[in-house]
Amino acid sequence: MLRFFVGNGTADNPNAGILLGNGHSYTTYGGACTTGACDGGNGGLIGNGGDGFAGGNGGAAGWFGSGGNGGAATTAGGTGGRGGSGGLFVGDGGQGGSGGTGGGTGGDGGNASVLSFFGTGGLGGVGGVGIDGSPAGKSGFNGTPAGPNGPSLARPARIALDLFLNGGALLGLQSGYVAMFARDGELVHSTTAGYADIATQTPMRLDTQFRIASMTKPITAVAAMILVEEGRLGLDDPVSRYIPAAADLRVATSQTALPDGTIPSVPLDEPLTVRDLLKFASGIGGNAATSDLDRIWAANNLYAGSGSLATRVDRILTAPLYEQPGDVWRYGWSADVLARVVEVAAGEAFGDFVTGRIIDPLGMTSTEFLTAESPRDRLATVYTQNSAGRLVAVERPSGDSLGWTPGGSGLVSTAGDYLRFALMLWNDGTYQDTQILKPETVALMTQPAVQSGVLIDEGIEGLGWGLGMAVVVDGDATATFDRTGDYWWSGFYGTTFFVSPTTGLVGVVLSQNQPGPYSPTPYVVYIAQALAFFGL
Known part of the structure; x- marks a missing residue:
């Protein structure tokens, strides 16, 4: 269907x-x-x-x-x-x-x-x-x-985009949206639609905060590359240098357990490296629950229970890897393990390093790791659809990580804040007068380190993976008008950003809808991304 x-x-x-x-x-x-x-x-x-x-x-x-x-x-x-x-x-x-x-x-x-x-x-x-x-x-x-x-192209394209997002909110596909786009470094369009909170009729605003979930991952990658530039971290360093538990990793030879409940496994051919974590070619799993091996990883769920980032990472690294590190892209908790590596290499808490070296220098004043004490007056409510297709508020969003700072999720931000981060990448590591990375570092991050297999299980074609984000390797195969060389990523609750070097277009589209049995995939944000290429 x-x-x-x-x-x-x-x-x-x-x-x-x-x-x-x-x-x-x-x-x-x-x-x-x-x-x-x-x-x-x-x-x-x-x-x-x-x-x-x-x-x-x-x-x-x-x-x-x-x-x-x-x-x-x-x-x-x-x-x-x-x-x-x-x-x-x-x-x-x-x-x-x-x-x-x-x-x-x-x-x-x-x-x-x-x-x-x-x-x-x-x-x-x-x-x-x-x-x-x-x-x-x-x-x-x-x-x-x-x-x-x-009439000129720009105005009709913007009208079409605004009507489309407002239609999505009116139809109840999501509660609302905020979108911002820049062309050649200049803001060309921003728009809001629907509600940040339906019960209180609070409208979406440009300064509404969103849980950006996996859009945290590119920020984690930038944090790691800052340390690489400074010589405090090497791309080919073994992860065990920073996380001793990684020295004992083994690799599953089957996802089916033996009669005694253990997974058959062999030692690593080569040590797991920092580069493998950035490539998402680490063999590290997530919270899928289909095979016996899946269930072992899910039982060690990084986001469940209590404990620090260090405690949680040590826990998940007791499970066998899915494959030998290096080549096969797998969506799992690689960015969270990378965050722990950053923490050790930097000699300070991961959240403090990200705030001090990325968030504050870029002027991302509404971006932070969500805590129990975080103000919620501008934070959009997370919704999901019930069996009748109606939006209902989610009391405890599944990705919340109160009290610790993962590398794969956890940040809240605004469209304007994240646009600053995306423009920094577009401008070769510098936003306005603030340099975060060198141009050659951004070029390395946005080249495909993994050429294929990215999101292929979700029917998405034409994507490779750089160091921390998806890279378009075949623009003709994608369904959102990406050009070859564009890079982007999205988040669990229906958020996305993209950078298109060939067109100069940079965009952020945010909504707040938790996937569930009755909730559709948030295609509206991807279609809005596609519409943006027509004249903004």
Whole structure:
């Protein structure tokens, strides 16, 4: 059912989900097309059309997106495929495919919509070369562009984004949203929608605080890289240098327990390193509960019970690792173990180091680790859907870590504060006049250290992992209009940030909804992220 609404097209089902996703581009025969001309899949309402193959037409975009390119003819004298039409409101038409050798006619370029605020018609395909004295084929017609006197792109894109977020709040998908975007270092749009607290009718404000959950992880990574720059920590240092319990780690050879209840395991091939923790290729698990090994990790739950960061990390490191460290990306508690490494290497509490070296220097005055004493007057209430689909307040959010400072969660922040952090990364380690990292360090963090497998279990394609955040390795495969080289991450309660070096766009979108059996995945924040690429 989810694939019906959200998702990229595939070779077997080339059309994208009706709401969000790119149509499939055929580059060879397979799936639903095994012979003849293969038409590219159509994009969702927000999505690009896929490219055709062997003279197939390019897929059409939805409301926002570009049409796919027509496929070049592969038969003698064959006609190239027609370019797909651009989005109804924003987007370019696709290029026509070239005609086949022997005088084939080039395909027509796709048109931009007559309603489009912005868009260029696709170029017509080149006619095929003549053979045996025959003339070359005619080139296809260029697609028509959007009207030259239409309104500017920026204002309609912002209106569409605001309407979309307000619609999400009115429909009860989440209680509300705050979003802020910068282009080339300058704030270009900020918006709020819905309520921070429904019962008191407190509206979302730009200074509303949110539990940002896993958006804490990139901050933890930056903390570690500060120490690397200062020579107090090495990327290839063994973790056991800072956490003695890591010296005794073993690696499971099966996730199924033996009759005596133990997991079969072998010693480490190589020591677990700081780099492995940053890559999330450490073999460290989380709180999944499917296999016997999962249940051992879940029983040692980092976020359950009491104790300091040191006590909790020592506890989880008694379980066997899932695989030998180094190559396989696994979403677990790597960032929390990294936080303990930072704590030891820095010689001060992790929370104090993060506050003193990142939060305070960047002027993130509304960002802190949540404690029992933290003021709550600006903190958004966490909601979840009940069986009737209605939003109900969550009394004890599952990710709260009162009294200790994990590296994988725990911070509360505002859209404006986190935008400062994201702009620091975009600007090669410096925000305004404050340098947090060197440019070469940011470049290292935002290059893919793991090339594939990131979030693949959730049906998300095109992502690798740098040192502390996701990196787009194939922009055509993602469903949110990320460009190759963009980097981003999200949080458990429906928060996300992204940095797009190629476009200069940096954004933060925040909501506050705890996943549950009746709560949908917070696709609204990702769709808002996609919308932001159209003209903000």
